Amino acid sequence: MTPVVKGSDPDMPYDARIDRLPIYALFDLKGPKEALAAWSKDTLEFPNGPSRLKRRGSAALCHIGPNRWLLRDDLQNEAALSETLRPQDAPAEISIVRVSDTQTFFRITGPDALEVMSIGCTLDLHATVFGPDAVSYTEFFGIKALVLRCEGGFECAVEQSFGNMIEDFLTRAMA
Amino acid sequence: MMNIPCPFCGPRNEAEFAFGGPVKPRRPDPNATSDDEWADYLTQVPNPLGPVEERWWHVKGCGTWLSIWRDTRTHDIVEGPGNAD
Numbered sequence: 001m002t003p004v005v006k007g008s009d010p011d012m013p014y015d016a017r018i019d020r021l022p023i024y025a026l027f028d029l030k031g032p033k034e035a036l037a038a039w040s041k042d043t044l045e046f047p048n049g050p051s052r053l054k055r056r057g058s059a060a061l062c063h064i065g066p067n068r069w070l071l072r073d074d075l076q077n078e079a080a081l082s083e084t085l086r087p088q089d090a091p092a093e094i095s096i097v098r099v100s101d102t103q104t105f106f107r108i109t110g111p112d113a114l115e116v117m118s119i120g121c122t123l124d125l126h127a128t129v130f131g132p133d134a135v136s137y138t139e140f141f142g143i144k145a146l147v148l149r150c151e152g153g154f155e156c157a158v159e160q161s162f163g164n165m166i167e168d169f170l171t172r173a174m175a
Numbered sequence: 176m177m178n179i180p181c182p183f184c185g186p187r188n189e190a191e192f193a194f195g196g197p198v199k200p201r202r203p204d205p206n207a208t209s210d211d212e213w214a215d216y217l218t219q220v221p222n223p224l225g226p227v228e229e230r231w232w233h234v235k236g237c238g239t240w241l242s243i244w245r246d247t248r249t250h251d252i253v254e255g256p257g258n259a260d
Contacts, residue, residue: 050183050237065237066183122188136184137236139191144235 031094195230
């Protein structure tokens with residue numbers, strides 16, 4: 001995707017930039033927190049509460065549901081994470097599934113990032129409600145999407161087959 | 176539009192949820208109930224004019240199933256959420 005930037009068209013109503021991001025390493029973790037921590041030999045740093053994330057280096061662990069977390073890291077760390085988490089050997093009480101190629105991420109940054117997000121998202125994303133460590137699945141242009149904050153704006157992830165559609169919607173929203 | 180209180184995510188827009196229908200009464204013992212009562216249990220769906228307990232699935236959110244009491248006249252959520260499992 002060619003980044004959509006206000007500067008490319010002076011008539012654009014929003015001062016924001018939209019980028020389609022490369023694939024991340026993603027692991028879907030389910031089960032009791034204590035069991036996951038023990039299985040990962042305490043290499044996972046869990047966030048403080050529901051709909052929160054904890055960053056460590058390039059990795060972010062997102063608490064996305066009851067007894068459910070999503071671990072995101074750069075793609076080059078996928079093999080190392082697989083080796084640490086050993087999804088194929090996980091005990092019955094937990095589930096670890098590599099889902100790296102199932103999600104397409106977009107980054108919306110700039111002074112009007114909140115306005116652009118508000119076109120497609122019903123969630124209150126104001127900084128007083130949706131803080132820097134907030135993360136949540138919600139509705140984005142009518143489909144389920146993961147929304148989190150990043151430096152200067154927001155990132156959102158949708159199921160990869162919706163990637164082109166959301167790219168089109170975001171481009172139109174900026175037009 | 177309703178703001179449904181999800182126990183995990185907090186209040187969320189109704190559009191994030193899927194309706195799971197009213198909570199049915201507990202299944203009676205078929206050996207200790209009359210044919211009429213058994214037929215009522217199988218065929219009658221709670222549909223009161225007033226508060227009704229309903230199940231909702233936070234399908235576009237955290238995936239939690241929950242139950243709330245909704246007033247069918249006003250859409251006010253008068254009680255909830257409970258655990259619908």
